[in-house]
Amino acid sequence: MRLSMLAKRDFTLFWRNKSDVSNALIFFVVAISFFPLGVSPDATILGPISVGLIWIVALLSVQLGLDSLFRDDYEDGSLEQLALSETPLALIVLVRLLVYWCCVGLPLSLLSPLLGLMLSMPSEAYGTLIVSITLGTLYLTAVGAVGAALTVSLKRGGMLLSLIVMPLYTPILIFGASSVTFAADGMNADGLLMVVFGLTVLSVSLAPLAISASLRMSLENG
């Protein structure tokens, strides 16, 4: 009951600040469209690297909006109220993560085949692309939110946030991108998708604990 109210509140907040969400999606499309300009418009060059490009830019787009994930709540004091409530902070955080992912990660994964088409990605790979980006963005949100929680009390945390979470993104980038590459080469990518799924489950179950500890720390330091 409480959690559903929280989810509703978070959705409303994201809806009211549409720019945070739409910026991530616009960034995704614009950054991808730069590669034909910067690398080459030739399909034989873009096709083989399209998987990696989409994965990397999706990773950056998810990260773009993370800085604001807890910031407004921290600044107006509602984070303190949430931390004081009876519901465990980790659960509240989990709801926030899922809402963020619904607003950013899901649209990204739905957009990705379109961009794959524009980059002449082999058609066998689209299904795997959607699944791996859907799961992967969840991982990126959960792990990135740890960084967001650690830097929330800093005035200019955005740059630092990317520095501290990027190395932690390595595993999901490797497994996510190689699952799609496998599919593009006409091989069975199920095993790799399972690894992506495992990593996602691990991060979504552990990250809220680290995030709530970091948030409490940031509140103490205030």
Place this chain on the structure above:
Amino acid sequence: MAKSRWEWFHQLASPKSFYEKTTRWLPWLGFLAVTLLLVGAFWGLAVAPEDAKQGNSYRIIFIHVPAAFLALAGYYMMAIAGAIGLIWKMKLSFIAMRSAAVIGAALTFVSLFTGAVWGKPTWGTYWVWDARITSMLILFFLYLGVIALADAFERRESGNKAAALLALVGTVNIPIIYKSVDWWNSLHQPATIKLTSAPSMDMSMFVPLLVMIAGFYAFYAYVLVKHMRAQSLQSERQKQWVKDTLLGE
């Protein structure tokens, strides 16, 4: 009873008594480190035979391998120190964590750099996206992240706690990163150069390497204590004991 048994531990945990205690045995630690490093370096560089395949260029191993060893061990050292600081709120532990971060980053850089220098004559290139090299590079980024986060806060204590938490999140990730990078390499490009398939080492080379590793451990401990002493003075600079120490009673 239990209290008195742990008294030395609690005393050591205060920067003041740490500073005083280490003043006495630090020279000995330094002496040990210098001796081991000199013996190991002489043994490795002058006495040990030339490698059949790589000639003299292999001798960089005597710096490269110990540095890489401690770069990895140093991360856990840093994370454990951070965890102790978070749990028991020990000031000295955070000081150890910050020192370990800086020294670890430096050693990671040394191992990457010496690896590149070694790579040129043996592999014909300074850089390969080999699994081991790549995971070292990511380790370097992790260290940089911890250092940057620790320094970003105005209040020292806030930086300590945040960096400790990040270091702990990193410990969960390091095995995953290591494995993932390992897989990534074997999935896509069958390794053209394998570090492990180098001719297994002869004792005449292996023993000096062990001496160098021991020397690096001693050196690490020495630099860590030295760095911690400097940080103790800095973070307690308002206290009387620092004034007494620095201004000479």
